[in-house]
Amino acid sequence: MAEARHKEGEIIELVSLTDKQVKSRKARNIAIALCLVAFVGVFYVATVVKFGPAIMQNRGFNQQ
Amino acid sequence: MAMVEDIVLNDARVSEATPADYFELLKPRVMRLVVFTALVGMLAAPGAINPFLAVFSVLAIAVGAGASGALNMWYDSDIDGVMTRTVKRPVPSGRVTPTEALIFGVILSVLSVLTLGLVANWVAGGLLAFTIFFYAVIYTVWLKRSTPQNIVIGGAAGAFPPMIGWACVTGTLTIDSAVLFAIIFLWTPPHFWALALWKMRDYDNAGVPMLPNVVGEKKTRDQMLIYAALLLPVTVAPAFLGFGGVTYAVISTLLAGTFLWLTYKVWAIAGADESLKAEKYLFGFSIFFLFAVFATLLVEAVVFRTFGLAFTLGDIF
Numbered sequence: 001m002a003e004a005r006h007k008e009g010e011i012i013e014l015v016s017l018t019d020k021q022v023k024s025r026k027a028r029n030i031a032i033a034l035c036l037v038a039f040v041g042v043f044y045v046a047t048v049v050k051f052g053p054a055i056m057q058n059r060g061f062n063q064q
Numbered sequence: 065m066a067m068v069e070d071i072v073l074n075d076a077r078v079s080e081a082t083p084a085d086y087f088e089l090l091k092p093r094v095m096r097l098v099v100f101t102a103l104v105g106m107l108a109a110p111g112a113i114n115p116f117l118a119v120f121s122v123l124a125i126a127v128g129a130g131a132s133g134a135l136n137m138w139y140d141s142d143i144d145g146v147m148t149r150t151v152k153r154p155v156p157s158g159r160v161t162p163t164e165a166l167i168f169g170v171i172l173s174v175l176s177v178l179t180l181g182l183v184a185n186w187v188a189g190g191l192l193a194f195t196i197f198f199y200a201v202i203y204t205v206w207l208k209r210s211t212p213q214n215i216v217i218g219g220a221a222g223a224f225p226p227m228i229g230w231a232c233v234t235g236t237l238t239i240d241s242a243v244l245f246a247i248i249f250l251w252t253p254p255h256f257w258a259l260a261l262w263k264m265r266d267y268d269n270a271g272v273p274m275l276p277n278v279v280g281e282k283k284t285r286d287q288m289l290i291y292a293a294l295l296l297p298v299t300v301a302p303a304f305l306g307f308g309g310v311t312y313a314v315i316s317t318l319l320a321g322t323f324l325w326l327t328y329k330v331w332a333i334a335g336a337d338e339s340l341k342a343e344k345y346l347f348g349f350s351i352f353f354l355f356a357v358f359a360t361l362l363v364e365a366v367v368f369r370t371f372g373l374a375f376t377l378g379d380i381f
Contacts, residue, residue, distance in 0.1 A: 021080055
């Protein structure tokens, strides 16, 4: 446990992470990021596939 | 103020869990079987599904199955810590807390069901939701610790994936997909009880009422034989229903016949051989049996689609 002094003079104890904890947290963060990117990718591709060519039939593009 | 600090410091627990620990919560070995059987259900079903949507659907089914595994590990961490087979799982070994496993399982359950519903259809999505509920609540929480028929009911959860795969393509539940369900459903009891016969002491220590511990080895062997006998006609049924060809008819008859013969040997020897060789052999063969039956259906479906009903570019785009 590391110690730090609050500005009012009160001592508060801080948790300092071990190397193993820092390393595993970083690995978890990377894994979550990759999963989120994959999740977005799945929905992007699924949307394009489900709409098919109709995805271009947006009123904004086709209004004469 | 001091009280608040105490609570914060006492509860401060920084996780050392790696992504691999979380992946282990998904029971990857069970997930492999789920992916495989769901894929077979998907390819054996009449009709076509876009290959991208097929891959995403199988992924969603796999994650859903994994989520129910995580929920199972959350609830069962107490008994997992007692059995040698499960003591090294992430929760009993302390790498992941039960609460973390619960949250992980719930989030993945919701995401997988929503994804499958949106990507494939809501019949498949609903069936996946029911499967997760069935495995996590009906089996794990309710029946596993209260009845020696736990494995029969739990086997139903493992039997749903080919039905879900089928529903992804057709959007319906049919007698054909129910037969795929029935194959895994009837296969599970003899498969698990063969294991239970030589791991009896483990289940006894954990207080899980497996059939051999409750009604005795003889009655367990009787029931295994009944299930293996019922499995034979059900395994061959796809050939008669038209979604399995002649090759399937021959191979499935041989496989289910061998399964019945090996179960008969377990029944006839009745534990006279203390090394339980017959039980161990049946357990090993049962894994091969399920893989081979579904692989045959898969090969037939792929050949049929390639030469009879091939995917066209129009299916993809």
